[in-house]
Amino acid sequence: MKLLDERVWALFKRNWYQTLTYWSVFFSFGLCIAFLGPTILDLRCQTQSTLQQITWVFFSQQFFLLVGSSLGGLFKKTLLSSLSALFSCTLIISLVFAIIPLCHHVILLSIAMAIAGKAMGVIDTIANLQLVKMYQRDSAIFLQALHFFIGLGALVSPLVADPFLAEDSCVLGTNWTTNSSSSSSADLHHLRSSMAGHGTALHNISQYPLHTEGTVITRVSYAFWIMALINLPVPAAVLTLMYYERLLPCFSNSPRLLAKDSSPSSAEDSGQGHGSVFNCCNPAKLRGRPPTFFLLHILGGAILFITDGIIGSYAGFVYTYAVSPPLLMGHKTAGYLDSVFWAAITAGRLASIYLSYRYTAPRLLTFSLVGVILVQCMLLIFYTSCVFLFIGTCVLGLCISSVFPSLLAFIEDLLNYKGCATTVLVTSASTGEMILQLIVGSVIHSQGSYAFLLCCTIASFIGFCLFLLLLYVQHIHRNGDTDSTKNTDMKEKPNPGGS
Incomplete structure (x- = not known):
């Protein structure tokens, strides 16, 4: 029994590079959405903030993800604007990974996560939109694969972060020793697991006082730099797609992956149909x-x-x-x-x-x-x-x-x-x-x-x-x-x- 009939398989072969590119940007989405829970205590040490202060980072990411999702449809009017937005957003995610180790104040970290959240929201909307436009009645199969890559990215980022997480308190004060730390290794594991769900269980973990002043000994920076490198092939793939679609002004003679009329989306590139939530409410x-x-x-x-x-x-x-x-x-x-x-x-x-x-x-x-x-x-x-x-x-x-x-x-x-x-x-x-x-x-x-x-x-x-x-x-x-x-x-x- 064939997994796909010949028509669907032929449609995929005609759009394989575009499809793989959209799938890859969702890997970037998943990579970014899952790292915050496991690393949040090390980031608390890095910013020398309290648990109550650091949970605003979760809110910042989630709120601006919502903003990005609602605005993402604005970039669909042409293939150029869609791919340009995807390239910018995936590159922003790598840059945010790279600069997170440099954010030594919780406000700076919240701003960085707000930028990443907005980029994630735009990716979420555009990738779904483009696959629906491309495959239309056959889009269900390819949307399932698209959302599989979120899970794949969400599984990878905690695995990358785990070797670099502090086993004990990552802030050492001058007038106390490691053995007198208020939180044991088991307590820290409990805190990380409690905060894995976007910091929503704060009322259950506020009983654990953690030091905010002292020498920071966390190594979590390496995890973010590795994730930045892992994510870099994604904007490179989007840029390559723009090259093959002749959407880069300096490479107008590049080969084109699709004939102008071969994609079901060509009829909708006029900008009608989808848009932002606000544009959709236009009377x-x-x-x-x-x-x-x-x-x-x-x-x-x-x-x-x-x-x-x-x-x-x-x-x-x-x-x-x-x-x-x-x-x-x-x-x-x-x-x-x-x-x-x-x-x-x-x-x-x-x-x-x-x-x-x-x-x-x-x-x-x-x-x-x-x-x-x-x-x-x-x-x-x-x-x-x-x-x-x-x-x-x-x-x-x-x-x-x-x-x-x-x-x-x-x-x-x-x-x-x-x-x-x-x-x-x-x-x-x-x-x-x-x-x-x-x-x-x-x-x-x-x-x-x-x-x-x-x-x-x-x-x-x-x-x-x-x-x-x-x-x-x-x-x-x-x-x-x-x-x-x-x-x-x-x-x-x-x-x-x-x-």
């Missing part, structure tokens, strides 16, 4: 649209708000839940849960490349969302089992992994690739990842760690109900399109019995 563009057009955007965005929020919340709080009663899991063992979750998401997206070819997006989404609900309910039932927490974490990652790329391809197909779906969905997902974590963190702080599972389960039920409503709206929307097409055909058809 002139929305006039005459049926109500279902808006409902599809709203429901799709709401589903991704919830599912990406679940991913962020689970990654952020599963460690906190594991080390709290009734599980009371060991710090080192619980620290593996976050890695298991992201590894399962990466594996799920790899498997979904094939599944999205074999099954339609609605069927794949139904299976995924039902699976998420079932595993969350099982986690609630077996809430005292450490073994099942690992099993459930793995299954949850596998089930939820394909929701974003499948839903994006589905919504764009419903709207015939003429709306602002990609920009709206990417922005909604980024918003959910940031907002839902804050909500879940507040509930855990007031109600206890068990509320973490309860919140995620309730959110998954709401997400599935919204998906059922989405299926109903898409049925109405397609029937409306069919009726309007029939009416147009009848108006254009000549009347044979006319005078």
Whole structure:
């Protein structure tokens, strides 16, 4: 059995270099999004700041990622602007990696992470947009692969950072010794695991006072310089694509990868269709649209708000839940849960490349969302089992992994690739990842760690109900399109019995 039919394979061969380039920029995205959690304590030492101060770095990255996602559509009007933005953003990420060791104040570090976050948001929107434009009805397969590379990058950066992380306190005071440090190696491991989810579990770690004055002995700078070098081939690949597409003024005679009319996106390079979230709300563009057009955007965005929020919340709080009663899991063992979750998401997206070819997006989404609900309910039932927490974490990652790329391809197909779906969905997902974590963190702080599972389960039920409503709206929307097409055909058809 062939993995891809000849038509899809021929389409990939015609666009292979562009596709691989967009995949590589998502590796850069994943590389940047996952390093902050493991390295945050060493960065706290480097900036000689408190835990409360250093968590603003997380907020800075997440907020400007949201800003970049909402503005990313502005760069899609031409292939030149899209690739120029991708080149700039991937190069910025390497530069940020290189200058982070030079940021010795938390404000400077927050500014650097804000710049990186905005670059990540632009990458998120543009790469999704370009693949959807390029492959249209076949985009689901290639979007699954695109999001696999986020997971791959997210797995690489902690591995690069790990050998350079401090085993004990990385700030040594003049009037105390290492043995009298307020935090042991086990405490530092606990702190790192607690802060892995974008620093949202601050209320659980503020009990650990850490020194801010003294001699900094961290070696984490080497990890950032290595990641800067690892990321450098990505902007080089984008620049090469610009060369082959004759988009560099000094290389106008370079070979062209695609004929002008061979890409499905050529018809849309006029700048119509996608844009920033603000451009999508332009009343002139929305006039005459049926109500279902808006409902599809709203429901799709709401589903991704919830599912990406679940991913962020689970990654952020599963460690906190594991080390709290009734599980009371060991710090080192619980620290593996976050890695298991992201590894399962990466594996799920790899498997979904094939599944999205074999099954339609609605069927794949139904299976995924039902699976998420079932595993969350099982986690609630077996809430005292450490073994099942690992099993459930793995299954949850596998089930939820394909929701974003499948839903994006589905919504764009419903709207015939003429709306602002990609920009709206990417922005909604980024918003959910940031907002839902804050909500879940507040509930855990007031109600206890068990509320973490309860919140995620309730959110998954709401997400599935919204998906059922989405299926109903898409049925109405397609029937409306069919009726309007029939009416147009009848108006254009000549009347044979006319005078």
